Amino acid sequence: MNELHELAQLLEQGQRQRVAALTQELLGKGVGPQTILNEGLIAGMAVVGEKMRGGEMYLPEVLQAASAMHASLGILKPHLLRAGAKPLGRILMGTVKGDMHDIGKNLVGIMLQGAGFEIVDLGLNVPPQKFIEAINAHSPSIVGMSAMLTTTMLNMKTTIDAIAAAGLRSNVKVIVGGAPVSQKFADEIGADGYARDAVLAVDKVKQLLDTAAWSMPTERLTD
Amino acid sequence: MNELHELAQLLEQGQRQRVAALTQELLGKGVGPQTILNEGLIAGMAVVGEKMRGGEMYLPEVLQAASAMHASLGILKPHLLRAGAKPLGRILMGTVKGDMHDIGKNLVGIMLQGAGFEIVDLGLNVPPQKFIEAINAHSPSIVGMSAMLTTTMLNMKTTIDAIAAAGLRSNVKVIVGGAPVSQKFADEIGADGYARDAVLAVDKVKQLLDTAAWSMPTERLTD
Amino acid sequence: MFGKAPKPLTCGFGLQIGAGEVYPELNFTLPTMLLDETSWPSVVSHYEEIGEMIRRAAKRLHLPGLMVEFELLPPMTERAEWGAEITAVLHRHLKQAHEEIGLPCALRVTPTDIRDITRPPELRSGKAWEEMCRSFDQCAEAGADVLSIESVGGKEVNDEAMMYGDIEGVVFALGVLAPRDMEFLWNEIVALCAARNVVPGADSACGFANTAMQLSSQGMLPEVFAAVIRAASAVRSLVAYECGAVGPSKDCAYEGPILKSITGSPIAMEGKSASCAHFSPVGNVAAAMCDLWSNESVQNIRLLSGSAPEAYLELLAYDCRLFNKARESGTERTYQKLLVDSDVHESPQALVLSPESTFRIASAITKESSHYRRTVAAAREAISVIRDATMQHELRLRAREAQWLDKLGRSFDALPEKEEGLMKAMIERYGHLFSPESYGL
Amino acid sequence: MFGKAPKPLTCGFGLQIGAGEVYPELNFTLPTMLLDETSWPSVVSHYEEIGEMIRRAAKRLHLPGLMVEFELLPPMTERAEWGAEITAVLHRHLKQAHEEIGLPCALRVTPTDIRDITRPPELRSGKAWEEMCRSFDQCAEAGADVLSIESVGGKEVNDEAMMYGDIEGVVFALGVLAPRDMEFLWNEIVALCAARNVVPGADSACGFANTAMQLSSQGMLPEVFAAVIRAASAVRSLVAYECGAVGPSKDCAYEGPILKSITGSPIAMEGKSASCAHFSPVGNVAAAMCDLWSNESVQNIRLLSGSAPEAYLELLAYDCRLFNKARESGTERTYQKLLVDSDVHESPQALVLSPESTFRIASAITKESSHYRRTVAAAREAISVIRDATMQHELRLRAREAQWLDKLGRSFDALPEKEEGLMKAMIERYGHLFSPESYGL
Numbered sequence A, B: 001m002n003e004l005h006e007l008a009q010l011l012e013q014g015q016r017q018r019v020a021a022l023t024q025e026l027l028g029k030g031v032g033p034q035t036i037l038n039e040g041l042i043a044g045m046a047v048v049g050e051k052m053r054g055g056e057m058y059l060p061e062v063l064q065a066a067s068a069m070h071a072s073l074g075i076l077k078p079h080l081l082r083a084g085a086k087p088l089g090r091i092l093m094g095t096v097k098g099d100m101h102d103i104g105k106n107l108v109g110i111m112l113q114g115a116g117f118e119i120v121d122l123g124l125n126v127p128p129q130k131f132i133e134a135i136n137a138h139s140p141s142i143v144g145m146s147a148m149l150t151t152t153m154l155n156m157k158t159t160i161d162a163i164a165a166a167g168l169r170s171n172v173k174v175i176v177g178g179a180p181v182s183q184k185f186a187d188e189i190g191a192d193g194y195a196r197d198a199v200l201a202v203d204k205v206k207q208l209l210d211t212a213a214w215s216m217p218t219e220r221l222t223d
Numbered sequence C, D: 001m002f003g004k005a006p007k008p009l010t011c012g013f014g015l016q017i018g019a020g021e022v023y024p025e026l027n028f029t030l031p032t033m034l035l036d037e038t039s040w041p042s043v044v045s046h047y048e049e050i051g052e053m054i055r056r057a058a059k060r061l062h063l064p065g066l067m068v069e070f071e072l073l074p075p076m077t078e079r080a081e082w083g084a085e086i087t088a089v090l091h092r093h094l095k096q097a098h099e100e101i102g103l104p105c106a107l108r109v110t111p112t113d114i115r116d117i118t119r120p121p122e123l124r125s126g127k128a129w130e131e132m133c134r135s136f137d138q139c140a141e142a143g144a145d146v147l148s149i150e151s152v153g154g155k156e157v158n159d160e161a162m163m164y165g166d167i168e169g170v171v172f173a174l175g176v177l178a179p180r181d182m183e184f185l186w187n188e189i190v191a192l193c194a195a196r197n198v199v200p201g202a203d204s205a206c207g208f209a210n211t212a213m214q215l216s217s218q219g220m221l222p223e224v225f226a227a228v229i230r231a232a233s234a235v236r237s238l239v240a241y242e243c244g245a246v247g248p249s250k251d252c253a254y255e256g257p258i259l260k261s262i263t264g265s266p267i268a269m270e271g272k273s274a275s276c277a278h279f280s281p282v283g284n285v286a287a288a289m290c291d292l293w294s295n296e297s298v299q300n301i302r303l304l305s306g307s308a309p310e311a312y313l314e315l316l317a318y319d320c321r322l323f324n325k326a327r328e329s330g331t332e333r334t335y336q337k338l339l340v341d342s343d344v345h346e347s348p349q350a351l352v353l354s355p356e357s358t359f360r361i362a363s364a365i366t367k368e369s370s371h372y373r374r375t376v377a378a379a380r381e382a383i384s385v386i387r388d389a390t391m392q393h394e395l396r397l398r399a400r401e402a403q404w405l406d407k408l409g410r411s412f413d414a415l416p417e418k419e420e421g422l423m424k425a426m427i428e429r430y431g432h433l434f435s436p437e438s439y440g441l
């Protein structure tokens, strides 16, 4: 259906207004929200993902497309809910205590947001206690920690241990990353996942909570 | 007394026969064995040590001097024993299981021998059990292990643990070395000492068993 | 030309920088470990071990000279005594090396810019600011010969603007905010150095341009964008010199060649030699004008030969032999050309670092007076440098890179004549990220 | 000249070696860990990780070509399946790199010479010998493009002789025992390669000359002795070619340039690029004639940029860009001269590796016919190379080094005309260390 194809293209071009408008129009025409989501938004973001991987699209453009998608999602949301689809998980992000390198963490957050997740950013220099409080306050499904210094990366372990001590470990999955971090290190400190960059981070998250309905097909986005 | 000074010089030149002869001669003249040892041999080997450090003498020459010293020591030994001096400790050396790099280990053994220690060389590819049997058989005061591969260095730990399990850990001091080994690693596996090269290895051994009488002054030899 | 700077300088134990020879600048850091009271003794032992290694290796490698950099980690800055203690340790070893083997050497100390621990960062007062000043002072007292910093004023806005590809925001961060902070910060540092009789080295745009370089290497930003930010970032780094800094510039300040051709001060650079710290598309060309050749930093861990810092020191030593032999034999032009030509056709980021390009960018900068206009001019010149190379088929850009180059060209041409024209919009767009007081606004 | 060999060869996925370009040869090994059934899965994952890294980095660095070496660790040789499994993993990744980005590449596999697990070593039969043969065969089947080895025949005597400075013993080991083993061993390897249609690379005198180099760097042996052993060791390495090996020689075979000027086959070399594996006084000069430029080996551990193997691959890539750009621009002679002159005045070990010196040593070798006389001739020529340099004040030797040079001169002149003249005495002196049957004696 070529209006859906048009939606996908507008999305890819990051045309926020026109994407929103066309979404409304389609709903008006009685096109199902799930159809719009799958054949319009998801299809569009899939192309975005491929283009990013191929170096045909860069972060600024991806962010535009993502914001257009969110405009449309905002409109579809109530309809989807009625249709019984459930939103993606919530993710807590923070750079660990003692570390002020935050752009990497921010980037991961943004990409996850682009993938339809809800992000709670605790900022930088975040002590274990603050992570714990935030887990209690926001009950996220995933906690993401960033560390860029050899002398702060062990604070990821400290934090994981503190979360466990607080009896919350089973409530969340923990992913870690940062320049000095490796899969081996992630395993050693008992994290559930590691990713080398923001794009792979999205893969990893999707993999950890095999997500449903509203997800962009980041498998495609990042293969 | 310039005959002792002569002895020292002959030693330095590695003149085995003449050193032996002069030793006899001095004893005949009633010079005390301790005096001959201290003012002749020890003084001579001290110069050797300095020269080696300063790049003025190399291994082949040091080995010649050492053999001359041993010739003289052989003669002095009974007299020293009567004079109540006690021999230096015995040292077990081996390259650990899985490793065939042995020249470093051999070199350490040779230098320790030159320093007056008795060496029991277990060769290469030595399994923990063999170390344990040798400890029981030779009751050494020190066990030296060499490993040159990242994939064999942990056999040093295995061996130390096995020695402990056999209830022999308190009987011996353990020193380790080899290209991939570091002080940090030595500490981690519970060794008593580490040295970067053969010369420092002698220092380390002397330090571990603060040795008496027959020792060459390797503090000087290696400062 | 590498090794020669119009304004050479001598520091530490008779180390002459930019007077003809290129010397290694060795950097190192701690392995994975916690840094606190409990671990402090082992922290010190790491630096002791490195100090001993340096004395041993300097002799083994017949080093003609050596600069050592100690980059403080945040806790060592917050607790001035800690940074000073390590400074003293390294100073002691260099002194000994100088006495024992006559090694000309010096110690560069780089406290951490910890002012962005609060967001928005409080740059001109407050706890972090005071701790940082104490750190500079005590490190100087403890034996630092050169003081440097990788300052972050404006970064809070630049990070965001870069990610969204907002040129106005990038220019506002690099051309308006950053220079204001640099001016305030470096007047303080220069005064402090004068009081302590220490050399005020220079600053690094690491937080701006190297972040961009990393982003592009991750496929997040086009290389042309990173290249343009590199050029533009030189203007804020230049401010340090306007305040009295004399170099040598920081190794991670790849904008160094631009600074060198404007100020004549010697520069430290890093390229393939810093493959332990981060990868880059400028491995050889970065060396074309260097006076110090650095490895940026590597953990003090064990390799098969010895420690990682010693392994990288050997690399630096042999690279420096080539620079110096080339000069000695009068073939430095040929060698420099090799360093340049081997990279510039592979990447626009390499292209803008060539002596030719950096000279063009430098002239574009000096033609202008305000920091804002200089920033824009530097960026525009970088763009035309890349354009020219593509037209002469000396550089092939992928389609998307080429489109971005045009996009950038248009955006930079569309900028207002004066920063005033940007202020209002920027404060609306980014006001939540920075505090005007921190920039005297 | 680097990059050009009279007898270039093509192997693997279209990798042309010695045809003009110099390519990186990447080496890597496991981090500190036990190697047994339990750890095997994680061993495999290390090599998988390295394989992926290679594909990523080859693209990032625009590599024009790449040789990868897999050096088996002893258990991987004893258990042929293990070595073959890793060989297959790396082969798969190279195949993929070739298909995806058209990377010309090849895989060199080097089983361990495990025959000296018994002392005296049993070289021509027995368990170790059979395991080693199986390892060669299965690695070839699993995807090796080139097979090499660092063989140890004669080492058991050379180790001892070197330490005691016994020239007769060294010559007996290098000129009598080693060549005999090489002949036996390489006839087998060449036959096996023919059957499996794999390139018989060459051998390395690592166990002789690099041990000497390390000993001298530890102040145990004079540098001149190590330099002479280097030259003399070329003769036993040459035997591989006499049996049909075609190169590329092993990276750690610093005698490569001598082999290249005699055989015309391309060589792999390592210098400063191998600072991760061992230090050396030949960091630059080692590159003067290389066709492949290697890092010898580094553990797969994490640095700040990425993995250590990736960090060293970046270094190799940029060094190779310089070689190739120099050739392309016709300035290779100037660059080669820089590489040579920057080292040869610092160390006799560097001196004997210069193109000029290696050519002289090569001619001295070819003038003689027996392995014994060639070994003596190579050593004598190395001695006069060093003498000439000292006389022309191009090399300054410390007093003790100079004395040793004379001592060596005398000892080598005093040697008998034929090996027969040495046999009896040597068998008396070293008979306890080696078994005659292993050498067909």
Ligand code: B12
Pocket: A098, A099, A100, A101, A102, A103, A104, A105, A107, A108, A144, A145, A146, A147, A148, A149, A150, A151, A175, A176, A177, A178, A179, A180, A194, A195, A196, A197, A198, A199, A201, C029, C030, C071, C072, C073, C074, C110, C111, C112, C113, C114, C149, C150, C151, C152, C155, C159, C206, C207, C208, C210, C211, C214, C215, C218, C276, C277, C278, C296, C297, C298, D304, D305
């Ligand atoms: C730019 C930079 C800075 C900038 C900050 C940039 C920023 N906004 O964060 C400035 C100049 C401020 C800076 C300061 C310092 N830095 Co700095 N910095 C860098 C550099 C060169 C690049 C980092 C960067 O911006 N990369 C770009 C981003 C996009 O990539 P990223 O951060 O790696 O994040 C990606 C991945 O790691 C991953 N990821 C990151 N987090 C997470 C989290 C999760 C959950 C997941 C799944 C994935 C993930 O995805 C991200 C996006 O793709 C690195 C070098 C390096 N090798 O990384 C040094 C580096 C990290 N810094 C270093 C040092 C020493 C410092 C200072 C101490 C220097 C000083 N004395 O001033 C200070 C300390 C600052 C502090 N208080 O923490 C060292 C660390 C050494 C060590 N001991 O560990 C490094 C390695 C450089 C070096 N080798 O010297 N630095």
Ligand code: B12
Pocket: B098, B099, B100, B101, B102, B103, B104, B105, B107, B108, B144, B145, B146, B147, B148, B149, B150, B151, B175, B176, B177, B178, B179, B180, B194, B195, B196, B197, B198, B199, B201, C304, C305, D029, D030, D071, D072, D073, D074, D110, D111, D112, D113, D114, D149, D150, D151, D152, D155, D159, D206, D207, D208, D210, D211, D214, D215, D218, D276, D277, D278, D296, D297, D298
């Ligand atoms: C020469 C050499 C060989 C020779 C052997 C020399 C010999 N006779 O032992 C040969 C060619 C046989 C060889 C073989 C191999 N080698 Co090898 N070898 C080397 C090399 C280049 C030098 C070693 C040497 O002779 N040094 C000279 C001696 C005098 O110094 P040393 O051994 O370090 O010993 C001194 C100190 O370490 C210390 N020390 C040593 N032991 C002890 C013990 C105690 C108690 C103390 C206090 C001190 C101490 O004092 C010694 C004297 O000063 C090293 C590189 C390096 N970085 O060391 C690689 C190296 C050790 N080998 C290596 C490899 C991979 C191998 C092989 C697997 C290669 C192959 N596929 O064939 C095989 C395996 C052999 C085996 N089965 O174990 C790797 C190890 C990689 C890893 N994963 O750990 C290295 C590091 C080289 C590299 N980077 O590739 N090797």
